[in-house]
Amino acid sequence: MADDIFTYAPAPESRSVVRLRSSYGLFIDGAFADPAEGRSLKTVNPADEEVLAEVAVAGEADVDRAVAAARRAYETVWGPMPGAERAKYLFRIARILQERSRELAVLESLDNGKPIKETRDVDLPLVAAHFFYYAGWADKLGHAGLGADPRPLGVAAQVIPWNFPLLMLAWKIAPALATGNTVVLKPAETTPLSALVFAEICQEAELPPGVVNIVTGAGETGRALVAHGGVDKVAFTGSTEVGKEIARTVAGTRKRVTLELGGKGANIVYDDAALDQAVEGIVTGIFFNQGHVCCAGSRLLVQESVAEDVLERLKRRISTLRMGDPLDKNTDIGAINSAAQLDKIRELSGIGDDEGAQRWTAPCELPSRGYWFPPTVFTGVTQAHRIAREEIFGPVLSVLTFRTPAEAVEKANNTPFGLSAGVWTEKGSRMLWTANRLRAGVIWSNTFNKFDPTSPFGGYKESGYGREGGRHGLEGYIRG
Template sequence: MTSLFEYAPAPESRSIVDIRPSYGLFVDGEFVDGTGTPLKTVNPATEEVLSEVATGSEEDVDRAVRAARRAFVKTWGPMRPADRGKYLFRIARLLQERAREFAVLETLDNGKPIRESRDVDVPLAAAHFFYHAGWADKLEHAGLGPAPRPLGVAGQVIPWNFPLLMLAWKVAPALATGNTVVLKPAETTPLTALLFAEICQQADLPPGVVNIVTGAGETGRAVISHPDVDKVAFTGSTEVGRSIARAVAGTEKRLTLELGGKAANIVFDDAPIDQAVEGIVRGIFFNQGHVCCAGSRLLVQESVHDEVVASLQRRIGTLRVGDPMDKNTDLGAINSAEQLARIRELAAFGETEGATCWQPEGELPDRGFWFKPTVFTDVSPAHRIARDEVFGPVLSVMTFRTPDEAVAKANNTTYGLSAGIWSEKGSRILKVTDQLRAGVVWANTFNEFDPTSPFGGYKQSGYGREGGRQGLAAYLSSGDQK
């Protein structure tokens, strides 16, 4: 892509990671063959096949659940809480020790820029284990009653956008609260979860505490519908979330869902514009926009609209799209051909419905899955690009005149995961924050995450929280909570 600045390539070496030609399932502490048809995982930046990964059948899932149940009853459940915590501290440390390896593998399998996997995904994953490790022997202080109890076996299904980080968000709180886990990674990004299995082995985690069963939707269905699973946790699309909620209905299983979003990023006329532009870019182009809480609807106060859009386009013109392994890259590859098709379809709706499309100059690589950072102006709230989650680097810009109008437009969505506010006025930030129906609100920043900060949605963005003291509730039962 042409750029204001010329950069020499600065590729990260992939030699640090040793990808095996094939992987089995991780069940009861060891790798075993799966009985389903294996799937191939590809590097979305090159379409190169990275490895062949086993697919868990219903029977494999059953083996994993039985292993998890045994571990819950025999080792992990009865273990001294402080010792459970120590295992989690070990895992956090091992993740830090092998951080570069995880970052490279994540970028190869997912397509995200190495800068992000190195600086965000992997450090945050380690932080989640470190944070939850400390909870393991302090649960009676978590405000969930004097003697909160683990639920048993947790069946967890995670998405492809932050493969290792979502694993950490699921596994760390489950283990800290004394549950055992059967985790199903996403079909297109199984490799860091399988490397995590090696970490479990290095940490001498008792067999069966963590089981990783790779596969596609069928495998996920087997996990969530297994009768001996006590708790289901899912992160992914609202559509799949609905089907999971339906499947769990009428059972005793506890359920938390972290689903889609269509976040408003609201820029008031008193905002620091340059800082806001950086935040808008971070909000929508971080991780190629494959972020459930992405700031995909930009609401700009009318008086600064032209200035913001011009500044934004200038900034986007300097973003580098390309080789995710290059340390200078800002936008990597779209994770799969399927996702690329979905982004193209919705972006095409933007144009046919009358919005104005803008993309920066420049060429995209010949191979792999790519989509340029895209800005739609003249968007109406009725347009599909203003309503549907694109899950790609596509921003829809709308305007407002008064704070009330901004709030009304921001809340005019079936989702409610996140929102952003840009203003130099603290009182305005807090007032608007109070009125937004969203689970996370960022002021003068966007897409910040921390294990101490509970994360999750309002409305059809799901229920339950991950992180913080509140997140523990999803994995515990106490006297006042069934």
């Protein structure tokens, strides 16, 4: 049998389903508007560095306009509106998202660099599901266990990252609207396009003007929004460094805050685990979305007796992953989101080499243009290595070993982060024993990176505070 009998022919998704404008303004009070200072930035396709569109940069005056529009909508329309009426708008948005899911999946892959099969099969279904789920809560808030008379906070400032642009938007906007709040959202500067198309969806759904406002820009825009005196709530997903800055900014104010920050998740494999299943979970845990996942299983802890076997199976599996065009339906590993993120991944990986860890890189050919980094595994890693302590946010796995369950828990918890963990074992008692001792907000049992709108998500320690998703996700937008 020929070695290449299972070679995949290219199967690219068409770009023609995406209707991109050459330039986008700010979305304020139900309409697109030019920025006061006339500044703009370019957003590029990380797979080939093609400029996709020019996007307005919001200054302080623009943020003032957006917050004022959100306040008017909150006081006159959205806040007083019965929950059942708000639900109708959320249901309408969810249905439009489903109708336009193919277009949005292609757009997300173009702007972010992630494979189309992830945006198509994971991101977009979850985006719609979050709006459907919170639409169901809009007229039932009194039964959510959050007090007898739950009331909205007012205007929510929401700042989202570039790794899951549209999904993070859904995580933030859906519960805020369901509870009667209005929103000013700032997407990441490298991935603003799906948020701007979402603004068009708000128009299509005939959402009242000012309920959702979208201001684009970089860190300066985000700081102006977070510090604005007319904001009642700040919700942020992103790096721990920026989260700390936000916490300092809002300290001493009346603003409510939820922060979902970085992570360095442990993926624990016991000697009784189903190893092939565990290997699939390890691959999903670190290489899904090129490792651009705050809850990625970037630290693999393997029991010594099976470590050699697991590594052999893992390398064999990684060698089958296909890297290339994000719009190709066969692609497993897409492009790194930006040149800056690629530089960070290279820097920390180089530090791993300098500190004596052994690097293994999957054999693959990198495209000549764009931002690319191959799936990489470091062995011989200890707790002292920076690659075991710092969030790399890329397709880089650090492998450590342990002998006893107590040692596994001690090593897993030996981190300033506390967002996620995974445990692989066939014994329910061992699973529960381990999970009860892990200091992480989300713990997966014999799986990894599984999400559902009904399930809360969030962390401890430097991974932030507050929860998103599920009934718990309502709490951050309600005063009871």
